[in-house]
Amino acid sequence: xxxxxxxxxxAANRAGLGNYSRFVIRCMAQRYPDCQFDVYVAQxxxxxxxxxxxxxxxxxxCYPKYSLLKYxxxxxxxxxxxxxxxxxxxxxxxxxxxxxxxxxxxxxxxKSVVTIHDLIFVSFPHTYSWINRHLxxxxxxxxCRVADRIVAVSKFTAKDIVKxxxxxxxxxxxAYQGCDSSFRKRCTSAFKKITKENxxxxxxFILSVGTIEERKNxxxxxxxxxxxxDMHLVIVGKKTPYMxxxxxxxxxxxxLDRVHILNGVGFKELPxxxxxxxxxxxxxxxxxxxxxxxxxxCSGVPVIAATGSCLEEAGGDAAVxxxxxxxxxxxxxxxxxxxxxxxxxxxIEKGYVHAGQFTDDSLADSLMGIYKEILSC
Numbered sequence: 001x002x003x004x005x006x007x008x009x010x011a012a013n014r015a016g017l018g019n020y021s022r023f024v025i026r027c028m029a030q031r032y033p034d035c036q037f038d039v040y041v042a043q044x045x046x047x048x049x050x051x052x053x054x055x056x057x058x059x060x061x062c063y064p065k066y067s068l069l070k071y072x073x074x075x076x077x078x079x080x081x082x083x084x085x086x087x088x089x090x091x092x093x094x095x096x097x098x099x100x101x102x103x104x105x106x107x108x109x110x111k112s113v114v115t116i117h118d119l120i121f122v123s124f125p126h127t128y129s130w131i132n133r134h135l136x137x138x139x140x141x142x143x144c145r146v147a148d149r150i151v152a153v154s155k156f157t158a159k160d161i162v163k164x165x166x167x168x169x170x171x172x173x174x175a176y177q178g179c180d181s182s183f184r185k186r187c188t189s190a191f192k193k194i195t196k197e198n199x200x201x202x203x204x205f206i207l208s209v210g211t212i213e214e215r216k217n218x219x220x221x222x223x224x225x226x227x228x229x230d231m232h233l234v235i236v237g238k239k240t241p242y243m244x245x246x247x248x249x250x251x252x253x254x255x256l257d258r259v260h261i262l263n264g265v266g267f268k269e270l271p272x273x274x275x276x277x278x279x280x281x282x283x284x285x286x287x288x289x290x291x292x293x294x295x296x297x298c299s300g301v302p303v304i305a306a307t308g309s310c311l312e313e314a315g316g317d318a319a320v321x322x323x324x325x326x327x328x329x330x331x332x333x334x335x336x337x338x339x340x341x342x343x344x345x346x347x348i349e350k351g352y353v354h355a356g357q358f359t360d361d362s363l364a365d366s367l368m369g370i371y372k373e374i375l376s377c
Contacts, residue, residue, distance in 0.1 A: 001032075001035045001036075001091050001092070001371065001375075002035070002036045002037075002038065002088065002089055002090050002091050002092075003028065003035060003036070003037050003038070003090070003091065003092045003094060003371065004037075004038040004039075004040060004062075004085055004088070004090040004092065004093045004094070004110075005021070005024070005025055005037065005038070005039050005040065005093075005094050005096055006021075006040060006093075006094070006095045006096055006097060006099070006100075006101075007021065007025075007039035007040050007041040007050070007061070007062075008040075008041065008042065008043075008073070008097060009021045009096060009097040010022045010025065010039065010041070010049065010050060010053070010096070011041045011043065011044045011045065011046070011047075011049055011050055012043070012044075012045045012046070012049070013049075014046075014049065014267075015238070017096070017097045017098075017117065018049065019180075019291075020096060020097075020115070020117070020153075020177060021096040021097060022049070022050075022052065022053065023177065023178070023180070023360075023363075024094075024096055024115075024177070024363070024367070025037060025039060025053055025059065025096075026052060026053060026056070026360075027178075027360040027361070027363055027364040028364050028367060028368070029053070029056045029058050029059050030056070030360070030364075031360070031361055031364035031365070031368075032058075032364065032368060033057075033058055034058075035058060036058055036060065037056075037058055037059045037060070038060045038062050038084075038088055038090065039053060039059060039060065039061050039062060040062045040081055040084070041061055041062065041063060042063070042064055042070055042073035042076045042077070043070055043073055062084060062088075064076045064080055065080065065084075077101040077102070078101060078102045078103060081093075081101050082101065082103060082104065082106070082107045085107050085110050086107060086108070086109070086110075089109075090110050091109075091110065091111065091371075091375060092110070092111050092112075092113060092371050092374075092375070093107075093110050093111070093112050093113070094112075094113040094114070094115070094151075094367075095112070095113070095114040095115065095143060095147075096115050097115070097117075098114065098115070098116055098117060098136075098139060098140055098143060099114065099139040099140070099142070099143050100112055100114050100142065100143040100146060100147060102142070104146060105146040111148045111149075111371075111374045111375055112146065112147050112148050112149075113147060113148065113149045113150075113151060113370065113371070113374070114143040114144070114147040114150055114151065115150075115151040115152075115153065115175075116140065116143070116144065116150055116151070116152055116153075116157060116161055117153050117157065117288040117289070118153075118157055118160070118286070118287065118288030118289075119140065119157065119160040119161065119164055120215065120286050120287075120288070121133050121136045121137070122137070122160070122164050123160065123164075123286055124215050124285070124286055127213065127214055127215055140165070141165055144161060144165045144167050145165075147171075148374045148377075149171060149172075149173060149370055149373075149374050150167065150171055150172045150173070151172075151173055151174075151175050151367070151370065152172050152173070152174050152175075153174075153175070153176065153177060153288050153289040154174065154176070154288060154289045154310040154313050154314075155174055155310070155313060156288075156309055156310035156313065157174075157288050157289070157310065158172045158174050173366075173370050175363060175366040175367055175370065176289070176313075176357075176358055176362070176363065176366075177289065177291070177358070177363055178294070178358040178359055178360055178362070178363055179291055179294045179295045179298060179355075179358070180267075180295075181360070182267070182268075182271050183270075183271050183274065183294075183295045183298040183299050184298045184355075185271070186275070186300075187271055187272040187275055191272055192272050192275065192276055195269050195272040195273060195276070196276060198269070199260075199262050199265070199269070199273070200260070201234060201260075201273065201276060202232035202234070202258075202260065204230055204231055204232065204278050204338075205231065205232040205233060205234045205260070205276075205277055205278060206221060206228075206231055206232070206233050206234070206277065206278060206279050206280070206281050206334065207234050207236070207273065207274060207277035207279070207280050207281065207296070207301070208221060208233065208234070208235045208236070208237070208280075208281050208282070209235075209236045209237060209270070209274075209280070209282075209292040209295070209296075210237045210282070210284070210292055211237050211238040211240060212235060212237045212238065212239050212240055212242055212243040212246060212261070213240045213242045214242045214245075215284060215285045215286050216237075216242075216283075216284045216285075217283040217284055217285055217306065217324050218235060218242075218246050218283075219245060219246050219249045220283045220324065220325070220327050220330060221233055221281050221283065221327075221330065222246055222249045222250045222253065222255065222259060223249065223253065223327040224327040224328070224330045224331040224334070225250070225253065225255040225258055225259075226253055226254070226255060227327075227328070227331035227335075228331055228334055228335070231258070231278070231334065231338075232258040232259070232260060233258060233259050233260065234260045234262060234273070234277070235259070235260065235261045235262065236262050236265050236270065236273065239261070243261065246259070247259070247261075270295075271295075271299060274295060274296055274299035274301055275299050275300060275301070277296075277301050278301075278302075278334075278337075278338050279301065279302050279303075279304060279334055279337055279338065280292070280293075280296035280299075280301045280302065280303045280304070281303075281304050281305075281330070281334075282296075282303065282304070282305040282306065282311060283304075283305065283306040283322070283324050283330065284305075284306055284309070284311065284324070285306065285308060285309065285324050286308070286309045287309050287310050287311060287314075288310065289310055289313070289314055290305070290309075290310060290311045290313075290314035290315070291314075293305055293311055293314040293315045293319065294314055294355055294358055296351075297315065297318055297319075297351035297352070297354060297355040298351075298352075298355045300348050300351065300352070301348070301351075302319075302320070302337045302344055302347040302348060302351070303315050303318065303319035303320070303347075303351065304319065304320045304321075304322060304330060304333050304334065304337075305319050305320075305321055305322075306321065306322060306323070306324035307321045307322065307323060307324070308324060315354070316350075316354040317350060317354065318347060318350035318351040318353070318354040318355075319347075319351075320333045320337070320347075
């Protein structure tokens with residue numbers, strides 16, 4: 001079988017969709033060595049991002065035949081990619097980042113799959129500009145309409161696709177992703193010490209990982225700090241204007257000295273930071289899946305997350321869930337965990353068991369099952 005992937009995000013993004021794209025391609029290539037995997041890339045913002053894929057013998061990075069098309073990736077997507085799919089004899093084209101090329105449905109002999117990660121721009125429209133909402137809606141709606149199969153990263157996302165785009169349920173399959181294997185490995189005491197010194201980590205802290213934006217609801221954690229006098233908050237994530245609100249909230253409550261926003265955290269150091277946290281907090285109001293929850297569970301950290309979206313799928317019965325507006329409940333949940341060693345140990349063990357379901361092979365097998373099913377139709 002020859003499977004083609006949209007490599008745009010894999011070649012351009014170190015987080016989010018980029019991580020997902022590289023993760024899927026690597027998992028598939030390693031699980032199915034007898035298949036060929038073509039990754040279509042018009043532009044490489046950072047060539048190093050694809051290094052982990054280049055070394056795989058059954059992965060082929062495909063670039064525009066004519067160098068001029070590198071500067072016009074949309075033209076290549078419409079005209080160049082379909083021609084290459086026919087030429088290389090692809091069986092499946094999988095758009096990993098919410099979109100599919102125009103006219104993909106016209107390419108004979110090629111079935112199309114698209115992964116939809118979330119529809120947050122529809123459910124939380126005020127957090128996006130009008131132009132971005134419009135562009136995303138056009139791309140997502142087109143992909144859902146023409147795809148032979150839609151892969152949703154959670155049941156919550158699948159329900160949103162049906163709700164907002166009136167897509168038939170039978171056209172959607174849920175395939176849960178995993179997280180990088182580095183989060184499943186214990187860091188050495190020496191490396192933890194170095195990480196703690198380099199980032200001036202406090203002795204006892206709640207960890208928050210993710211873009212510092214409104215829907216992530218980081219301010220809720222800050223509001224709980226006055227009730228947790230011995231606890232600090234460490235935030236790792238991309239900064240947005242919402243960060244100023246988080247800082248002002250901390251200043252008004254007199255806890256700014258206990259809020260630490262880290263800069264320059266690399267992927268190598270992140271597992272070590274997770275493993276030194278007392279609790280991981282993810283009070284986000286809306287997510288597609290919630291990979292940081294899974295990273296925390298794999299790292300052996302108790303998780304407190306918000307109700308109302310997909311996070312109960314990510315955390316299962318291993319996490320504690322609170323109302324995203326109730327910082328008192330959040331504070332009480334932290335107190336219960338840190339003051340009760342047996343409770344904390346139980347949550348950690350449940351976390352390992354739950355996270356064990358989200359493996360590289362389980363994702364690869366889910367996707368291969370989808371590919372085979374639509375090829376047999």
